[in-house]
Amino acid sequence: MSIDIVHPALSDYLLDHATPADEVLRDLAEETRRLLPDNARMQISHDQGTLLTLLVKLTGTLHAVEVGTFTGYSSICIARGLAPGGRLLACDVSEEWTGTARRYWERAGVADRIDLRIAPAAETLRALPREEYLDFAFIDADKVGYPVYYEELLTRLRPGGVIVLDNVLRGGRVLDPAARDEPDLVIRELNDAITADERVESVLLPVRDGVTVVRKR
Ligand SMILES: C[S@@+](CC[C@H](N)C(=O)[O-])C[C@H]1O[C@@H](n2cnc3c(N)ncnc32)[C@H](O)[C@@H]1O
Incomplete structure (x- = not known):
């Protein structure tokens, strides 16, 4: 089962009505498609990137974490905000x-604002101070890890801080009881858990493959 979350014609219209990508982001998207054709779909779309930049700006973020960097599109959008x-x-x-x-961080002029940790993200997050100091986090890595990333990040998020989770609709498979792959099951369960989580307020937006925005109370 795979559903178009947004009609393809509207999808192009949405891309055309976000603040346009600059040359660095356009080149990064093009290079990723050219050099990594089998993986390029993992890259966030430009409207998602614009949403990230806006949310980072709106939260006045000093301390941000990204789980799942790939070739750097979302990290540039976060760093710029x-x-x-x-x-x-x-x-x-x-x-x-x-x-x-x-x-591309060098080209975008944001390399001096980004610390990269190459390690399973659960290890990296567990090693962070257990204090409520994070302003913003973006989760876009292995789906089975999402519940751990969510808990470790929420523990460290300040009240009013925001977590954004990508791919929470799984191509519409969250609706399909026959979808029993572990990532589908984990995300379906996490979506329900976040909705019921009294520590936060949240909304699931039909942006691309589904984006949840969570604010800590
Ligand atoms: C969907 S891509 C991220 C796309 C990225 N946000 C962008 O805008 O281009 C997922 C990334 O998660 C990374 N990843 C997978 N498992 C991971 C883990 N256990 N810990 C940290 N990163 C992981 C992969 O190497 C990959 O680069």
Whole structure:
């Protein structure tokens, strides 16, 4: 089962009505498609990137974390929204993919604001101080890890801080009881758990493959 979350014609219209990507982001999207055709779909779309930049700005973020960096599109969008002196901790397991990210961070002029940790993200997050100091986090890595990433990040999020989770509709498979793959089951359960979580207020937006925005009370 795979549903168009948004009609394809409207999808193009939405892309055309976000603040346009600059040359760096356009080149990064093009290079990722050209060099990594089998994986390029993992990259966030430009309207998602614009949403991230806006949310980072709206929260006045000094301390941001990203789980799942790939070739760097979302990290550039987050880094560009940081308040002066702000920093982004980027978590990934791939030296190869994040090598591209590092090149584009330089080009975008944000390399000095980003710390990259190459390790399973659960380890990286568990090693962070257990204090409520994070302003913003973006989760876009292995789906089975999402519940751990959500808990570790929420524990460290300040009241009023925001967590954004990508791919929470799983191509519409959250609706399909026959979809029994572990990532589908984990995300369906997490979506229900977040809705019932009294520590937060949240909304699931039909942006691309579904984006949940969570605010800690
Ligand atoms: C969907 S891609 C991220 C796309 C990225 N946000 C962007 O805008 O291009 C998922 C990334 O998660 C990374 N990843 C997978 N398992 C991971 C883990 N256990 N810890 C940290 N990163 C992981 C992959 O190496 C991959 O780069």
